[in-house]
Amino acid sequence: MTGLMDGKRGLIMGLANDKSIAWGIAKAVAAEGAELCFSYQGEQLLKRVTPLAQQLGSDFMVECDVSSEESMDALFAEIEKKWGKLDFVVHAIGFSDKNELRGRYVDTSRANFKMSMDISVYSFTAACQRAVGMMPDGGSLLTLTYYGAEKVMPNYHVQGLCKAALESSVRYIAEDVGKDGIRCNAISAGPIKTLAASGIGDFRYILKWNEYNAPLRRTVTIEDVGKSALYLLSDLGSGVTGEVLHVDSGYHVVGMKAIDAPDM
Ligand code: NAD
Numbered sequence: 001m002t003g004l005m006d007g008k009r010g011l012i013m014g015l016a017n018d019k020s021i022a023w024g025i026a027k028a029v030a031a032e033g034a035e036l037c038f039s040y041q042g043e044q045l046l047k048r049v050t051p052l053a054q055q056l057g058s059d060f061m062v063e064c065d066v067s068s069e070e071s072m073d074a075l076f077a078e079i080e081k082k083w084g085k086l087d088f089v090v091h092a093i094g095f096s097d098k099n100e101l102r103g104r105y106v107d108t109s110r111a112n113f114k115m116s117m118d119i120s121v122y123s124f125t126a127a128c129q130r131a132v133g134m135m136p137d138g139g140s141l142l143t144l145t146y147y148g149a150e151k152v153m154p155n156y157h158v159q160g161l162c163k164a165a166l167e168s169s170v171r172y173i174a175e176d177v178g179k180d181g182i183r184c185n186a187i188s189a190g191p192i193k194t195l196a197a198s199g200i201g202d203f204r205y206i207l208k209w210n211e212y213n214a215p216l217r218r219t220v221t222i223e224d225v226g227k228s229a230l231y232l233l234s235d236l237g238s239g240v241t242g243e244v245l246h247v248d249s250g251y252h253v254v255g256m257k258a259i260d261a262p263d264m
Contacts, residue, residue: 004234005034009083011075013039013064013127014092014144017048019194021144022092024222025229029088030056032230037083039064039075066093066123067115076130086134088233091127091143094120094196096159102201105157113158120162121169128173128184138181140233143170144225145186145244147252155201167244174242183241185232190220190248205264212261215250 010029015022015038026036037060040049046061053061060082064075079086096116100108124143131141148156149163167186174184191197191206200206211219228247231237246252 003033004230004236005029005032007033008087008234009035009037009085010088010090010233011037011039011079011086011127011131012090012092013066014090015040015049015052016045016195018052019192019222020092021189021192021194021222021225022090023052024224024226025090025092025142025233026052026056026226028223028226028230029233030058032234034088034233036060037062037079041065066126067119069126072123072126072130076134080134084134085136086131086139087137088140089127089131089142090229090233091124091141093123094144094159094162096120096157096162096199098199101157101159101199102155105160108158113161116158116162117165120159121165124166125169125173128177132177132180132182135180135182139183140237141173141177141182141184142229142232143186145170145188147188147190147246147248149188150252154206155203159200170244171242178241183232183237185237185241186244187225187228187232188244188246188248188252189225190214190246190251192220192222192225194222208264210249210251212264213251213254213258214248215254217258218249220247220249 012022012026036058038053039062062075062078065071097112100112145163148160170186225247
């Protein structure tokens with residue numbers, strides 16, 4: 001495969017370090033010729049993001065806190081100024097107070113509920129709102145979700161509700177922008193050890209459980225997610241929109257513990 005993304009320019013939101021799912025996706029699309037802009041949260045991340053962006057031939061990095069309208073406006077104004085148009089957006093952002101990613105869901109506070117929904121759900125809509133006007137030739141919008149949207153997963157709590165809302169927003173956005181040749185999809189990734197995931201209580205247990213019980217008998221990597229993202233972001237996915245694609249070693253089809261899984 002070469003050149004699947006030649007001439008395409010995309011925004012990657014949510015790169016924190018080389019463990020980030022955003023990094024797996026950025027590597028996959030850059031290898032196929034995409035030119036990238038990276039948005040990052042706060043100055044302290046810049047020293048991690050800069051060498052990664054440079055590794056993929058990009059020096060286009062913009063600070064953006066997605067909970068701020070002004071910050072989102074400034075990000076897209078910067079892209080408009082430099083590129084004029086955009087072909088794709090990857091939204092790999094989620095956040096909740098980690099003290100509420102343990103214990104019981106029912107104890108979630110109103111403040112954390114609102115903040116989690118704002119950062120993890122509304123920010124995707126806010127990004128799409130601003131991006132679609134810059135996609136005269138069509139485009140592809142992609143976000144990241146998790147199986148905790150569909151089933152109760154240990155300690156995922158308010159993030160499960162956020163992902164359910166996020167998946168629903170993917171379908172509504174797909175309908176809104178489809179006439180303009182813009183597609184909107186989500187990847188439901190299996191558990192991967194990242195900075196965000198380390199905030200979830202008992203995450204190591206969840207990883208092991210997936211490894212033992214998923215049909216592929218392994219967890220997925222950011223490279224696995226990157227390859228599927230390439231499909232959805234490139235012309236290979238030209239007929240696909242409103243979709244939630246599971247990239248989880250098949251875990252979502254399993255009904256019970258595997259016969260050969262060790263006791264945990
Ligand atoms: P990560 O920690 O590498 O990335 C999360 C990103 O969100 C970080 O870059 C962080 O800076 C950014 N972020 C948080 N609040 C922000 C704000 N206010 N403004 C701007 N950016 C903000 O972790 P990750 O696992 O790569 O997460 C990426 C996405 O993938 C998230 O939506 C996550 O829920 C989803 N996901 C992760 C897993 C997993 O197991 N790691 C599984 C399925 C889905």
